[in-house]
Amino acid sequence: MEKGLTRRSFLKSGLAAAGAAAAASVALPATVRGAGKNELATLIDIRKCIGCEACVEACREVNKKKYPEPVKPFPRMYPSSVKISDWSGKRDVTDRLTPYNWLFIQHATVTVDGNKKTFSFPRRCMHCQNPPCADLCPWGAARKLENGISVIDPDICLGGSKCRNVCPWKIPQRQTGVGLYLKLLPSLAGNGVMYKCDRCHERVARGELPACIEICPEKVQKIGPREDILKEAMDISRKIGGYIYGADENVGTNTIYISPVPFQELNRAIEKGDGKPHLKKVEDYMAHADTLAKAMLIAPFAGLAAAALRLANVSRRTKEDMK
Amino acid sequence: MNTAKKLSQTKLPEQKRFLRRLYVSTLIVLAFTGFGQMPIFKRYGISSIPGMGWSADFYTTHYIHYIGAIVLLALITYALTDFLVSGRKTSRLTIAAYVQIILLSGIVITGIFRVLKNLPDVVFSPAFTMFIDLAHLGLMIFYMVTALIFLLTGRKWLNPRLH
Numbered sequence: 001m002e003k004g005l006t007r008r009s010f011l012k013s014g015l016a017a018a019g020a021a022a023a024a025s026v027a028l029p030a031t032v033r034g035a036g037k038n039e040l041a042t043l044i045d046i047r048k049c050i051g052c053e054a055c056v057e058a059c060r061e062v063n064k065k066k067y068p069e070p071v072k073p074f075p076r077m078y079p080s081s082v083k084i085s086d087w088s089g090k091r092d093v094t095d096r097l098t099p100y101n102w103l104f105i106q107h108a109t110v111t112v113d114g115n116k117k118t119f120s121f122p123r124r125c126m127h128c129q130n131p132p133c134a135d136l137c138p139w140g141a142a143r144k145l146e147n148g149i150s151v152i153d154p155d156i157c158l159g160g161s162k163c164r165n166v167c168p169w170k171i172p173q174r175q176t177g178v179g180l181y182l183k184l185l186p187s188l189a190g191n192g193v194m195y196k197c198d199r200c201h202e203r204v205a206r207g208e209l210p211a212c213i214e215i216c217p218e219k220v221q222k223i224g225p226r227e228d229i230l231k232e233a234m235d236i237s238r239k240i241g242g243y244i245y246g247a248d249e250n251v252g253t254n255t256i257y258i259s260p261v262p263f264q265e266l267n268r269a270i271e272k273g274d275g276k277p278h279l280k281k282v283e284d285y286m287a288h289a290d291t292l293a294k295a296m297l298i299a300p301f302a303g304l305a306a307a308a309l310r311l312a313n314v315s316r317r318t319k320e321d322m323k
Numbered sequence: 324m325n326t327a328k329k330l331s332q333t334k335l336p337e338q339k340r341f342l343r344r345l346y347v348s349t350l351i352v353l354a355f356t357g358f359g360q361m362p363i364f365k366r367y368g369i370s371s372i373p374g375m376g377w378s379a380d381f382y383t384t385h386y387i388h389y390i391g392a393i394v395l396l397a398l399i400t401y402a403l404t405d406f407l408v409s410g411r412k413t414s415r416l417t418i419a420a421y422v423q424i425i426l427l428s429g430i431v432i433t434g435i436f437r438v439l440k441n442l443p444d445v446v447f448s449p450a451f452t453m454f455i456d457l458a459h460l461g462l463m464i465f466y467m468v469t470a471l472i473f474l475l476t477g478r479k480w481l482n483p484r485l486h
């Protein structure tokens with residue numbers, strides 16, 4: 001049996017994460033906690049996937065109750081150039097991400113040892129360790145839980161789509177005609193709610209596996225503490241001379257893919273576009289925020305030094321005057 | 324001549340004017356890039372104005388907002404030190420100044436929490452995150468409204484102390 005990632009060990013870490021999540025849901029007093037240690041990650045070994053889409057179906061089944069039921073007609077939008085996003089009539093689309101499809105199977109045909117080979121693999125939110133969607137959401141609707149899962153609260157989201165805009169993979173998908181904006185200024189601000197994989201966080205909090213992982217007949221995915229998942233990914237990668245995606249992307253995500261072919265090649269071979277994320281190398285999207293936060297620590301000292309300099313100058317001149 | 328008097332006199336009008344201009348322009352930049360954190364500049368066509376395309380890029384406005392915050396923090400510490408050591412001997416703060424300072428402190432404190440939240444491995448409770456986001460925005464709106472009222476009614480921050 002492969003190390004450390006049995007169902008029992010997952011349940012244990014799941015329960016620990018559930019405890020942490022319960023503690024985190026205590027609203028006040030708010031605390032700042034290190035989240036790194038409790039993070040769960042998934043391992044996706046693309047060699048195993050047969051593209052059966054059982055995971056896609058399972059995701060749709062367990063998340064059906066969370067899917068948007070928009071109110072129609074949609075409010076008139078000002079200015080009229082504002083586009084609405086309506087997927088409610090296309091709920092059965094499964095070949096891309098939509099508000100009604102949070103997981104889809106991507107296919108890549110590449111050449112391995114001179115032979116053409118097609119790989120299939122599940123794609124959905126990467127659950128970044130430092131998620132720009134959550135960092136930059138202006139309302140706190142998108143946020144990261146202590147167990148590393150990032151979620152968008154449908155009761156708070158106004159559907160401005162900023163999370164998709166700043167996401168390195170443009171994951172969240174909008175449905176117009178639903179959510180809080182309808183109760184505020186529907187014509188002037190907001191445009192619905194953003195939807196994406198929430199890593200079945202309620203199931204995880206109960207110690208259950210995410211639906212897509214549980215159903216998979218080929219055991220393509222695994223979930224466990226990030227350190228263990230990463231270690232296992234490295235071991236496999238070393239053994240097969242393979243490649244890893246997600247370990248360093250955007251500094252690190254909680255989704256680690258393993259492939260026997262380089263991800264640049266897979267990226268070239270997949271269909272990309274709206275709702276169909278790439279597999280490119282991703283730099284640290286929040287690097288500027290980390291660097292400038294450090295500069296912010298120095299700023300008050302600079303102000304203090306400038307004031308001290310001025311005061312010292314004046315007092316020196318006063319003394320000179322008195323002589 | 325005592326040091327306090329000397330200090331108030333050496334505060335050259337140009338220097339004062341420069342600092343005031345820097346403060347006001349920093350606040351304008353912060354307000355603009357802060358509002359730009361909401362997805363409104365694209366929607367309302369601000370980013371289609373020639374030369375304003377950058378205003379719809381959240382990473383650009385976020386970067387500028389952080390730079391503005393650094394300048395503001397340095398300015399605040401400078402002004403605070405200067406006032407506590409010398410300024411308060413010759414002038415006192417008006418009610419308008421107290422109102423603005425309280426609002427500004429709130430903006431800075433909520434801003435600091437916002438910066439902390441954006442660091443890797445820092446997680447706030449959901450309610451606190453939302454409180455910080457809305458308070459930062461709300462306090463800035465209050466600051467702008469009161470600043471406008473004080474400007475129109477000619478209220479200044481400092482009154483000379485009459486001995």
Ligand code: SF4
Pocket residue numbers: 048049050051052053054055056105120121122215216217218219220221
């Ligand atoms: S991940 Fe598993 S369930 Fe999903 S398509 Fe691949 S083999 Fe099927």
Ligand code: SF4
Pocket residue numbers: 125126127128131132133134150166167168169170171172196
């Ligand atoms: S992949 Fe995109 S949506 Fe998912 S956590 Fe990262 S930034 Fe957010």
Ligand code: SF4
Pocket residue numbers: 058059060063102103124196197198199200210211212213
């Ligand atoms: S973790 Fe849950 S929500 Fe995410 S893709 Fe899998 S089944 Fe869907």
